Amino acid sequence: MGLAGRAILAAALSMPILETARAETVPESAVISYKYLDYQESQLGEDRIGVKARAWSVLLPFAGDWSVQATYTKDAVSGASPRFWSKAAASMRDNREAKDISVTRYFSHDTLTIGASLSDENDYRSEGFSFAGTHSTEDKNTTFNYGFAVTNDDISSNGLQENKRKVDWALGITQILTSKDIVQLTVTDVQGKGYFTDPYKLFDLRPDSRHQNTAQVRWNHFIEGSDATLRLSYRYYTDSWSIKAHTLGVEYVQPLPGGWVLTPSLRVHDQSAAEFYVNPADFPWTATYSSLDQRLSAFGARTYGFKVSKTFDANWTVDVKYEKYLQRSGWRLFGQGSPDIDPFDAKMFQLGVSYRF
Amino acid sequence: MFNKSKLAFSSGITVLLLAAAASLPVQALEVGDQVPELELPGNGQTVKLPKQPGKVIYLDFWASWCGPCRQSFPWMNAMQDKYKKQDFEVIGVNLDGQAADAEKFLAKVPAKFTIAYDAKGNSARQYGVKGMPTSLLIGKDGKVIYMHMGFNNEGREKLEQAIQLAVEGRK
Amino acid sequence: MRGRTTKLSLLALAMLSASGCSLVQPVQPWEKGMLSRPEMTFETDRLDAAYTEHVYFSKEAASGGSGAGGGGCGCN
Numbered sequence: 001m002g003l004a005g006r007a008i009l010a011a012a013l014s015m016p017i018l019e020t021a022r023a024e025t026v027p028e029s030a031v032i033s034y035k036y037l038d039y040q041e042s043q044l045g046e047d048r049i050g051v052k053a054r055a056w057s058v059l060l061p062f063a064g065d066w067s068v069q070a071t072y073t074k075d076a077v078s079g080a081s082p083r084f085w086s087k088a089a090a091s092m093r094d095n096r097e098a099k100d101i102s103v104t105r106y107f108s109h110d111t112l113t114i115g116a117s118l119s120d121e122n123d124y125r126s127e128g129f130s131f132a133g134t135h136s137t138e139d140k141n142t143t144f145n146y147g148f149a150v151t152n153d154d155i156s157s158n159g160l161q162e163n164k165r166k167v168d169w170a171l172g173i174t175q176i177l178t179s180k181d182i183v184q185l186t187v188t189d190v191q192g193k194g195y196f197t198d199p200y201k202l203f204d205l206r207p208d209s210r211h212q213n214t215a216q217v218r219w220n221h222f223i224e225g226s227d228a229t230l231r232l233s234y235r236y237y238t239d240s241w242s243i244k245a246h247t248l249g250v251e252y253v254q255p256l257p258g259g260w261v262l263t264p265s266l267r268v269h270d271q272s273a274a275e276f277y278v279n280p281a282d283f284p285w286t287a288t289y290s291s292l293d294q295r296l297s298a299f300g301a302r303t304y305g306f307k308v309s310k311t312f313d314a315n316w317t318v319d320v321k322y323e324k325y326l327q328r329s330g331w332r333l334f335g336q337g338s339p340d341i342d343p344f345d346a347k348m349f350q351l352g353v354s355y356r357f
Numbered sequence: 358m359f360n361k362s363k364l365a366f367s368s369g370i371t372v373l374l375l376a377a378a379a380s381l382p383v384q385a386l387e388v389g390d391q392v393p394e395l396e397l398p399g400n401g402q403t404v405k406l407p408k409q410p411g412k413v414i415y416l417d418f419w420a421s422w423c424g425p426c427r428q429s430f431p432w433m434n435a436m437q438d439k440y441k442k443q444d445f446e447v448i449g450v451n452l453d454g455q456a457a458d459a460e461k462f463l464a465k466v467p468a469k470f471t472i473a474y475d476a477k478g479n480s481a482r483q484y485g486v487k488g489m490p491t492s493l494l495i496g497k498d499g500k501v502i503y504m505h506m507g508f509n510n511e512g513r514e515k516l517e518q519a520i521q522l523a524v525e526g527r528k
Numbered sequence: 529m530r531g532r533t534t535k536l537s538l539l540a541l542a543m544l545s546a547s548g549c550s551l552v553q554p555v556q557p558w559e560k561g562m563l564s565r566p567e568m569t570f571e572t573d574r575l576d577a578a579y580t581e582h583v584y585f586s587k588e589a590a591s592g593g594s595g596a597g598g599g600g601c602g603c604n
Contacts, residue, residue: 023569023571026509028424028425028428033574033575035575035576035579037579039579039583041587053579055575055578055579057574057575064509064510064511069574071574071575071578073578108506130596131596132595132596138487139487139554139555139556139557140488140557141554141555145595147595147596148596149596168592168596169596170594170595170596172595174570176555176560176563177555178555179555179559179560179561179562179563180562180563182563182568182569182570184570186593186594186595188592188593188595188596190592212591212592214590214592214593216593216594218570220567220568220569220570222562222563222565222568224562229565229567229568231567235590235593237589237590237591237592237593239589241589243589243590245588245589245590247590247593253567255567261567269584269588269590271588271589271590274589295586295587295588295589296589301587301588307576319573319576321576323580325583325587327587344587346583346587348579348580348583350576350579352573352575352576418558420558420561421561422561422564422565423564452558453561454559454561458561478556478558478559481556481557481558482556486556486557486558487557488557489557489558489560491557
């Protein structure tokens with residue numbers, strides 16, 4: 001992946017998203033959280049990229065009808081990627097910082113949120129602004145969610161000076177079905193223009209635009225007998241690079257006496273390849289655009305996860321999460337996987353502490 | 358293709374806004390209305406409304422899982438203490454589906470006022486409760502003086518002022 | 529193809545919103561105790577979600593789904 005590629009990966013890993021749905025009422029208390037991530041990938045039995053990240057987040061209600069949320073993430077990337085298809089050779093370390101802040105105003109049946117984010121490293125700078133809101137019906141059983149965001153990325157590595165801009169729209173509905181069931185449907189539209197090529201990969205030249213759409217449905221179901229909650233999600237993704245993907249997520253949240261909560265999880269992902277993705281074995285390629293990036297190939301992936309959390313004194317919570325991610329071209333459910341791709345694995349470990357005050 | 362998406366998007370938004378407007382409010386109690394009769398089990402006694410002889414009543418609909426309810430209890434205790442000699446009474450109607458949840462809450466957050474239990478929520482339905490908590494200030498004549506949804510520090514002063522006026526016979 | 533997906537999704541959204549309130553018996557405010565549990569809402573652990581979403585963003589082609597992502601991801 002190369003030096004900048006690793007930096008880009010780090011940027012990807014540490015950039016906080018403003019997507020996570022917000023409550024429709026002012027938080028009762030302030031919360032401060034810290035979370036540590038240890039990510040390690042491997043391919044063909046060799047360790048590849050490793051990332052150690054630290055993030056802090058604070059949520060503060062104020063002035064009765066307002067809240068502010070801020071997050072700061074810092075991480076260090078290390079390790080090498082397979083050199084064959086990459087221009088850079090050496091194993092290096094990169095650091096990056098990301099921050100975001102958002103402010104929400106709460107009304108009796110509405111909320112409005114504005115946010116800004118910034119991510120910085122040697123050769124990559126990304127800035128974003130977002131606006132989002134919710135509107136609930138009189139009985140608050142139906143809530144409409146809407147959001148808009150713009151992002152500007154500046155890439156300057158190895159004498160390159162490039163730019164990429166993105167405009168996001170999101171629209172959704174959250175519906176309470178029963179006292180134990182709530183569902184949410186969200187559609188998004190993203191238009192990106194600019195530099196999408198990975199400058200550190202050989203034979204990588206991508207179109208200067210990308211139009212993406214998703215439709216996602218989520219369902220939370222409470223199981224009275226065991227006080228457990230089943231959380232299901234499905235997302236369909238499609239874009240102008242001809243990629244189509246399906247992602248299914250299942251979580252089972254089981255509270256236990258003593259403030260313990262156990263959450264096993266499973267995620268299944270399937271994607272087709274980008275239209276300009278090429279197989280190294282098919283060299284030479286005649287198309288205008290091409291990429292050997294495994295990320296744009298056709299494959300299936302599974303994540304097995306387990307999270308344990310414990311709440312002490314109703315104010316402190318500690319959580320630990322372990323996930324194993326496996327990517328295989330042979331695991332596609334909706335088509336053929338790309339040939340000649342090596343299996344890819346990653347392990348993710350998270351440790352977090354949270355304090356409510 | 359982008360124009361088609363834009364059209365679909367805008368028509369989608371229009372339908373959603375129309376649907377939102379179409380969800381009309383359910384009929385509820387208004388200021389000046391006579392409150393419906395109430396007869397609910399309490400701790401050792403039956404709780405009845407209207408009160409004979411008349412008293413100013415602060416009727417609060419609460420549940421153990423409601424955060425603002427937790428915040429409102431100390432204030433309601435203070436109001437009960439302050440104005441009880443002036444023919445004033447706080448009544449908290451618990452709407453938990455399981456009485457055990459209410460007991461757990463009361464063990465942590467004690468109430469110095471009368472508690473009534475309505476697990477089926479019939480009184481809440483009759484009183485047009487739209488959110489948790491909902492409180493009504495009821496005059497000696499059994500008529501609604503003030504209705505309030507939710508509870509936060511900013512609203513307390515206004516509520517206390519209304520109580521003061523009511524116990525002094527003014528509205 | 530993409531335009532069609534968007535249109536179908538919006539139609540589904542519109543239908544859901546128009547019928548959602550009348551299809552089922554509306555849930556009353558005092559019946560929302562179970563729904564108030566954090567795990568029953570759609571607000572996940574913010575930092576956990578940020579970490580995992582970005583691992584998938586950098587290792588897979590698909591992204592997004594829950595809202596309008598502010599803040600750039602330098603993923604080329």
